[in-house]
Amino acid sequence: METKRMIFVILISVLLSLSLPVRTDYVRPQPRKTLHFPREPKHPSLPHQVHISLAGENHMRISWITDDNSAPSIVEYGTLPGQYTFSSSGEATSYNYLFYSSGKIHHTVIGPLEHDTVYFYRCGGQGPEFQLKTPPGQFPVTFAVAGDLGQTGWTKSTLDHIDQCKYDVHLLPGDLSYADCMQHLWDNFGELVQPLASARPWMVTQGNHEKEKIPFFTDAFESYNARWKMPFEESESTSNLYYSFEVAGVHVIMLGSYTDYDELSDQYSWLKADLSKVDRKKTPWLVVLFHVPWYNSNHAHQGEGDGMMTAMEPLLYAAGVDLVFAGHVHAYERSKRVNKGKSDPCGTVHITIGDGGNREGLAQKYIHPTPEWSMFREASFGHGELKIVNSTHAFWSWHRNDDDEPVRSDQVWIISLIGSGCLAEKAYESSKILVSP
Structure with missing residues (x-):
């Protein structure tokens, strides 16, 4: 009887394995080690x-x-x-x-x-x-997107792939160097990214690895703010942790997941004012970046963005934000247009892209069954490319690191909310939320 039971269990296991979809075209590569930088003497006045x-x-x-x-x-x-x-x-x-x-x-x-x-x-x-x-003054314009970079062999692969992309601006939704209080790693990171970051503008926001706060000794984000100054003053923000900029018909907002974001906060007030000033005739695309994802079906960091989402999603929805990029989760995921936790044709496409090459490895465990709003998800290192072709159409592609750059692992055409007609429907709601005191 025991032998028959074992044979039955084995048979059922085989049948179940045959019924599951198997991806034979891709085998996840092994982790790569942290890069080491030889100390080369430099003249003290050289940049x-x-x-x-x-x-x-x-x-x-x-x-x-x-x-x-x-x-x-x-x-x-x-x-x-x-x-x-x-x-x-x-x-x-x-x-x-x-x-x-x-x-x-x-x-x-x-x-x-x-x-x-x-x-x-x-x-x-x-x-x-x-x-x-310099970026173009009109469409088309291309953004390279990669978060949670770090300084590993996979980081180098990510940068090499981005270097092959004909992009205009690099967007980085937090976690740059992974220095984590070891300040010489900030210097190493600066040297690592210099070939790319000296040639195209890098627009970054902070992640949890930029905090580096030691109570009674150092303030949070001291190293980050000193080294990576962004145009916060130019966008009338009082903090380097959140700001906005415009390029070739796109208004981009960089938010801070690790500074106050509730309705009484300076960041909330600034965001509301910034969104109310966006001219969609001049900048028909509206893109937002922050570190902790709001829509995440990975087990890693589950629910960490809920507070910020509760406070700020109504603002983003009323303003008609087209795309949100986040990091933090070391994997890739793309959503449908969503709002309030479910699909909404007038909502925002959320993309988690915290898979640039960090030393902590990939977040490989996803929640099952897949939420109805999740369109594509995979735990692999890689980068994304967003080519905004005109005022209504953009092409998004995500590239695994172990594939050659022309091979896209995920790709989709995205129609802007202007192109879909949703903004006309949002006009009344926008006036209530963004203009009200």
């Missing part, structure tokens, strides 16, 4: 960790570090190699973190700049020449 970001209309902020505190915060630039017809002076800061002292961190805004133009520039009056390309 390193160079990265750029948008800084208001037709302007760019150039950021870099020198070990010489007397080095000037000057950027010389022009449209021909070695011929710098313009120059700008900026500001500098530094910080101490326990026994670590940063170098001199320079931030210099250059412009006005022409759209879709290559500029050559030099930081601090000496050192190597860099070049950047």
Whole structure:
């Protein structure tokens, strides 16, 4: 009898395995180790960790570090190699973190700049020449999107794949360096991303790994705020943790999952005011980024975004936000248009893309059955590309790291809420929520 029971169990197991969908085209790769950076001596006045970001209309902020505190915060630039017809002076800061002292961190805004133009520039009056390309002034425009980067072999793969993409702006929804209080890792990260971040604007927001708060010793986000200054002042925000910018017909809002977001908070008031000023004739696409996802069918970090969602989703829905990008969960997931926890044709497409290459590994356990709002989900490292073709249509694709860049693992055409006619339906609700005191 026992033998028959075992045979029956084995037979049932075999039949069940045959009935389940099997993906024979993809085998998840093994983890890769943390990168190690050899210490190469540099002249103290030479720039390193160079990265750029948008800084208001037709302007760019150039950021870099020198070990010489007397080095000037000057950027010389022009449209021909070695011929710098313009120059700008900026500001500098530094910080101490326990026994670590940063170098001199320079931030210099250059412009006005022409759209879709290559500029050559030099930081601090000496050192190597860099070049950047400004975003276009009209559609089409392409964004590379990758969060939770870190400094592993998979991070390097992600960056290599993004480098093959013809993109205009990089969007990063939090968790940059994974320094986690070890400040030299911020320096390593700056060197790692410099080849890409010095050539295209990187627009970032904070994640939990940027907190680095040590009670009685250091404030939260001190390193992040000093190194990665974003255009918060240009967008009338009082905090580097949330801000907005516009590029080629797209209004992008970067929010902070780790600063106050309730209805009495400064961030909530700023968001409400910023959304009320968006001109959808000028910027028909509205995109939002923050770190902790609101729509997440992975077991990892389940429910962590609920408080922010309760407070802010009504604002985003009333304003007609087209897309939300989040990180935190180390996997990929794309939703239908959703609102209030269920599908809504006039809601927002939510994309979790916290799979850039971090050292903590992938979040491989999903909730079953799949929620009706979830369209695609997979625990793999990768990056996304958002090409906004015109005022009504955009093409989104997600690329696994172990595939060649042209191979898309998920892809979809997205019609804007303007194109769908939803914004006309939202007009009354928007006036009630966004304009009311």
